Amino acid sequence: MSKQAENTGFHHALKVLPELCIGCTHCMKACPTEAIRVRDGLAEIFEDRCVDCGACYKACPASAIIIEQDDFEKIFDYRARVALLPSVLIGQFPSVIDAETIFSSLIQLGFTHIFEIDSVAEIVQEGYNNFIAEYQGEKPVISTFCPAIVRLIQVKFPSLVENLLMVKPPSDIAAISYRNRLKASGYAEEEIGLFYITPCASKIAAVKSPVGESGSPINGVINMEYLYNRTMKLIHSNQVKSGKYETGNLTDGGILWSLTRGEIRHQKGRCLAIDGIANVTHFLEDLEDAEESNIDFLELRACDESCAGGVLISGNRFLTVERLIGRAKKLPAFDIRRRPAPFDDEQFRLDQIKPRSMWKLTDDRGDALGMIAKQEELLKVLPGIDCAACGSPTCRALAEDIVFGRADLSWCVFLQETYIKNGKISIDEAEEINAGIWGKDRKQRSLSK
Amino acid sequence: MQLRYEIQEGDFVNAGKASSAVKGILKQLDVPAILIKRVVVALYEAEVNVVAHACRGEILVQIDSDMIHIVVQDSGPGIENIDRAMEEGFSTASKEVREMGFGAGMGLPNIKRNTDRMDISSQPGVGTRLELTNRLIV
Numbered sequence: 001m002s003k004q005a006e007n008t009g010f011h012h013a014l015k016v017l018p019e020l021c022i023g024c025t026h027c028m029k030a031c032p033t034e035a036i037r038v039r040d041g042l043a044e045i046f047e048d049r050c051v052d053c054g055a056c057y058k059a060c061p062a063s064a065i066i067i068e069q070d071d072f073e074k075i076f077d078y079r080a081r082v083a084l085l086p087s088v089l090i091g092q093f094p095s096v097i098d099a100e101t102i103f104s105s106l107i108q109l110g111f112t113h114i115f116e117i118d119s120v121a122e123i124v125q126e127g128y129n130n131f132i133a134e135y136q137g138e139k140p141v142i143s144t145f146c147p148a149i150v151r152l153i154q155v156k157f158p159s160l161v162e163n164l165l166m167v168k169p170p171s172d173i174a175a176i177s178y179r180n181r182l183k184a185s186g187y188a189e190e191e192i193g194l195f196y197i198t199p200c201a202s203k204i205a206a207v208k209s210p211v212g213e214s215g216s217p218i219n220g221v222i223n224m225e226y227l228y229n230r231t232m233k234l235i236h237s238n239q240v241k242s243g244k245y246e247t248g249n250l251t252d253g254g255i256l257w258s259l260t261r262g263e264i265r266h267q268k269g270r271c272l273a274i275d276g277i278a279n280v281t282h283f284l285e286d287l288e289d290a291e292e293s294n295i296d297f298l299e300l301r302a303c304d305e306s307c308a309g310g311v312l313i314s315g316n317r318f319l320t321v322e323r324l325i326g327r328a329k330k331l332p333a334f335d336i337r338r339r340p341a342p343f344d345d346e347q348f349r350l351d352q353i354k355p356r357s358m359w360k361l362t363d364d365r366g367d368a369l370g371m372i373a374k375q376e377e378l379l380k381v382l383p384g385i386d387c388a389a390c391g392s393p394t395c396r397a398l399a400e401d402i403v404f405g406r407a408d409l410s411w412c413v414f415l416q417e418t419y420i421k422n423g424k425i426s427i428d429e430a431e432e433i434n435a436g437i438w439g440k441d442r443k444q445r446s447l448s449k
Numbered sequence: 450m451q452l453r454y455e456i457q458e459g460d461f462v463n464a465g466k467a468s469s470a471v472k473g474i475l476k477q478l479d480v481p482a483i484l485i486k487r488v489v490v491a492l493y494e495a496e497v498n499v500v501a502h503a504c505r506g507e508i509l510v511q512i513d514s515d516m517i518h519i520v521v522q523d524s525g526p527g528i529e530n531i532d533r534a535m536e537e538g539f540s541t542a543s544k545e546v547r548e549m550g551f552g553a554g555m556g557l558p559n560i561k562r563n564t565d566r567m568d569i570s571s572q573p574g575v576g577t578r579l580e581l582t583n584r585l586i587v
Contacts, residue, residue, distance in 0.1 A: 288470065289493060357479065366514050371477075
């Protein structure tokens with residue numbers, strides 16, 4: 001998939017299915033960057049604002065938002081078909097199903113190798129140590145583990161881009177390391193297919209259009225929900241032939257890495273772990289306001305309970321965490337000496353991450369000031385109840401849309417009433433406006449439910 | 450564009466509201482992050498100063514394309530010796546205020562460090578007026 005990764009522009013894993021979208025407001029209200037509007041009865045995603053967190057996918061009551069993935073059959077294009085597994089995959093299965101059974105069923109499905117990504121935790125930590133030792137910028141250093149967080153910072157907190165920890169995430173380091181290992185054992189580059197089994201949408205976006213890397217070292221992404229279904233089917237029909245597989249050298253610290261506090265337990269100084277994108281947003285606002293400045297390291301994760309709460313995790317996130325902790329107890333202790341020596345930092349570093357602010361109105365400051373003033377005026381007229389019936393998530397967002405010329409004040413249902421009374425628009429015109437937002441047959445559909 | 454905010458004595462909960470709102474506008478103007486940070490730090494410190502020391506105060510903000518001008522004036526006890534107040538570590542804050550993590554004597558020096566121009570005038574028993582000017586282009 002590295003060809004696609006080279007494409008410019010934004011590739012998003014989240015797509016709206018027009019045939020299923022009922023044009024409600026759930027996704028729009030859940031979006032942390034106000035990247036969704038409802039137009040003509042359909043949710044529309046602003047590509048430059050979307051951070052691929054998957055909040056809309058979770059919120060959709062009609063299953064109309066899908067997470068794109070590669071066709072599973074694609075794995076058979078390769079002789080070495082590697083499943084790069086995050087440990088949360090194992091955690092979502094009931095405790096009676098052990099890791100060996102799951103690995104066996106993956107092999108039966110067609111993979112030839114299994115590698116547990118989190119077994120590179122010590123390499124990641126060594127990368128962190130080296131980066132932090134050289135780091136001259138302002139504290140705190142912010143982890144780049146979660147791709148949705150990296151994108152959130154680029155879009156919503158551009159001033160914090162410089163604080164990002166420029167070490168590749170475990171999935172990429174695992175891919176690089178495992179590819180090298182297979183090459184050393186005789187496989188040719190083009191025979192190796194590395195497939196990441198993803199617990200979330202942002203990881204798909206990170207593979208298809210990586211930030212801070214010229215291309216992804218991963219060949220394809222398989223949605224964890226899909227694989228969970230296929231694996232469960234094999235297990236339920238008693239078709240799994242058990243076997244032993246070499247899957248990496250996982251330690252307790254590795255297995256816990258993708259859970260909340262998984263990184264900070266290994267960092268020095270004053271560290272904070274925050275999960276849930278709303279919590280993260282709130283905290284970063286405060287950080288920007290200079291509320292607290294003596295923090296050394298921030299671990300930020302978009303999902304509640306981190307990857308255990310990933311949008312493609314089928315099991316209950318708290319049970320997943322509990323099972324992973326149980327598995328961690330049986331594993332050897334985290335040990336930084338497990339990293340390869342000599343240690344090659346370069347191949348594990350990210351290049352450059354650029355801010356792409358969602359706040360910027362226009363290039364000309366004078367025009368921008370005029371737009372802000374107009375927005376403030378509009379906010380005085382708008383009701384401030386954020387009903388979203390205008391197709392924008394909040395009154396403030398509608399004001400912004402009007403200023404940008406992509407919406408009109410008459411789209412506000414509250415103001416429509418006044419406009420009709422004053423004779424500014426007719427009832428028919430109001431109906432037409434609303435049909436433009438909610439679709440022509442919206443009323444009919446509501447009545448015929 | 451002009452903005453106005455009011456500050457109440459002892460209202461630490463809301464200290465930072467003005468600097469946060471100004472930050473939002475500067476982001477919309479696409480002011481470089483490093484310059485936004487200077488304005489936010491200076492204004493936040495000024496807000497906290499009024500909350501900690503004065504009875505009530507107001508903030509007047511004038512934002513133009515290339516410049517931000519902020520006036521923070523309060524009807525408070527005033528500053529007896531401005532030169533001393535500008536010294537790092539000099540503080541008149543009560544124990545209570547210090548326990549909240551404020552009053553370390555870095556307020557005014559920190560404001561000065563983060564502004565291009567700072568003018569301060571004060572009359573004991575009447576109040577203090579702080580004028581801050583920052584460029585918005587590198």
